[in-house]
Amino acid sequence: MLRRNFLRSIVGLVLASLTGLRPALGRAGGSPRFDHGVASGDPLSDGFILWTRVSGASGDSLPVRWLIASDPDMTRVVRQGVVRTDDWSDYTVKADVRGMPSGSTFYYRFEIDGVESVVGRTRTLPEDAVDRARFAVVSCSNHPAGYFNVYRDIASTGDLDAVIHLGDYIYEYGPGQYATEHADRLGRLPEPAAELQSLDDYRRRHAQYKSDPDSIAMHRQHPLIAVWDDHEIANDAWRGGAENHQDDEGGWQDRRDAAIRAWFEWMPVRGVPSGADTRIFRRFRYGNLLSLIMLDTRLHGRDRQPDAGASVTPESVSTALQDPERRMLGHRQEGWLRRTLAADSETTWQVIGQQVMLAPVLAPDLGPLLDHERPSMLPREQLDHYVALSEGNPPMVLDTWNGYPHAREALLRDLQQLARNPVVLSGDLHTSMANNVVPHDGEKPVAVEIMPPAVSSPGFDEYLPLREPDALTRATQAVNPAVRYMDTQRRGWVRLTLTSVECAAEWHLVDTVHSRDYTKVVDGRFAVRSGDIGAGLRDIRRE
Ligand SMILES: [Fe+2]
Structure with missing residues (x-):
């Protein structure tokens, strides 16, 4: 047997050399x-x-x-x-x-x-004097939820320096789980056909996403700068677990390591994972114009969300929110960020790309906004739960910086003292927003926040049976004057343009992700001047 195999391989090598082929x-x-x-x-x-x-x-x-x-x-x-x-x-x-x-x-x-x-x-990145930088900013690309029309739109945009992806590049769910309601009709059933657990699972899911023609078109056209959010691993992840990880699914560390390894294999990012110490926070310097500082608010140092776990009570949430020791970035990343902010003494802008909403935003009272005769993806019981939670305008979504108020105040102090014209980019919420970021005890913004909607993940409009399409936007802005722009209904991307004078953001929104044909509109347009962050974002739609 051994001899026959040996002979076959010799014949194969000879044939290969005769035909001019290299041996495979x-x-x-x-x-x-x-x-x-x-x-x-x-x-x-x-x-x-x-x-x-x-x-x-x-x-x-x-x-x-x-x-x-x-x-x-x-x-x-x-x-x-x-x-x-x-x-x-x-x-x-x-x-x-x-x-x-x-x-x-x-x-x-x-x-x-x-x-x-x-x-x-x-x-390659520019050095020295740089007049202008232009980016597409995206998050939450959910394959079963819809076509990647947003990626195709970005692919057809010729003049971008890079695409910044703020995470949820893939989703971990299987058929019948989150955002798969239209998957069969769209021909986008999740592959493999189950929630991701193993290294092979995560690899196959990345392969499915990167087989999408619009994803291929975008990637070949523009360089990518990416960080992960939770769904690259499991929903509402923190450093020690995730909402969507149960004990009977195996060890958290094994699942996390598998997801991270597949991410490093399948994404155009530098480096390889090195066990528990994997870091993705890093900086990109565009000459004297801007530093793009990418953070990990998800896995590196985040403590558990205040409303997560089996034994949550209103008292336990309140205790957690008041705990000054709870971290979002972790000590090591906090130190790195302070040093990085202080070191950029020559750049006009510091753009901070990270996963979750930074601005303190209160939830509006949902009760008056809903019409239960209208369709919703959520069962009535769950809707009633959300309505009850929203009474009295609590902080919106405790998986964002809203669940880490002491860590946020510390970050805002650092931005105020060390940063040069900070512009924060956030994803995760599937909602377009432009926010002035005002500290708890302050009056003026210390940063501005730009949030793209999802590439394809469903927004609040698909879950809440709103009486009017813009009811949630109006109610949110009524209790949060710092929210300068909000759209809960459309998917899209943000075009960010920076010059030495101004940083401008435009929301490029598509009317559907359930058909390959789409119409795009440029909706919100907001800008802030360098040296004048305290004046906040101004609406330039009519300028
Ligand atoms: Fe998402």
Whole structure:
């Protein structure tokens, strides 16, 4: 048996050399393909991460060539190299390219056995004097909930420096669970067909999301700067667990490690996970114009939400909210953030990308807003529970910074003392918002907050049977004057433009994610001037 296999492999090698083919190392069946397109991300002033994944391969150590050109036809190749991949990394491929000129656009592709990937486009960070930076800001891309029309819209926008993804890039649920009501009709049933638990599960879910044509189109067009939120692992995660993780689902640490490993494999981000000490907080410098500071408010140092767990009472929630020791970022990240804020003495703006709403926002009384004759995704019992909770205007959603008021006040003090024109980007809530961020005992904003709606996750409008479409917006703004803009009904993205004078945000909203045909409108437009954060956001729709 051994001898026959040996002979077969010798014959295979001879045939391969006779036909001019390189021997396929340990590969079994089929020719390799790049089914998940290409992506780039984590730009530096002299480099970036290039990403792809080889499909239809098995075995060890496949060599994958990458090429970088200065033109989209790939005729003027300026750099190339080979990276190897295997089943240990799920055949994902990453090239950490350095030594490139700053502020430049490049085109790239991968090759294996003569098979070429699509061509992607990417950019190095600019240095020195920078006039302008432009970003698409997104969060909450839920595959079964709808088509990624928002990604397609971003792909057709040519002049962006990067796409900033604030998390919920994938969702962990199986069929019949959250936001899968339309999945069958849309041809977007979750794969695998169960809630994610194992490394293989998380890998297959990432593969499904990255098979989406609109996702492929966006990634090949723009570099990505991403952080995870909770659903890359499990709903309402904190450092020691998650609302959607039960003891009978195995160990939290195992599930978390599997999810994180798959994320690092499948996302165009630098580095590999290193056990419990995995950090994704990091900074990107756009010359003298801005620092983009990305944080982890989810897994690194977050204490448990005050309203989570089996033995929650109104008293226990109140005690937790008053506890000055409860953390959102954790000591190590807090220290890193303070040092980073203080170190950027030359930049005009400090943009902080993170997961959950920062501004202190009170919930409106829901009772008068609802019409129970109208359809809702929630059962009546649950709606009644939310209505009861909302009486007396408590802080809205305790999974946000609203559940960590002491940690928030400490952060706002740091922003006030150390930051240069802080603009905070937040996702998670599936709601467009523009907020002035005013400390508890202050009068003026110390930061402004820009929140894109979801790419496709359902908003409040699909859960609450509102009497009027804008009832929740009007009621929220009535009790929160710092909420300058809010839209609960449409999915979309925020276009953020920064110059030395001004930071402007535009909400690009699509009318549907349940059809591939969509109409886009630019709705909210707000801006803040550098050196004048205390004046807050101004509405520039009619300027
Ligand atoms: Fe989400």
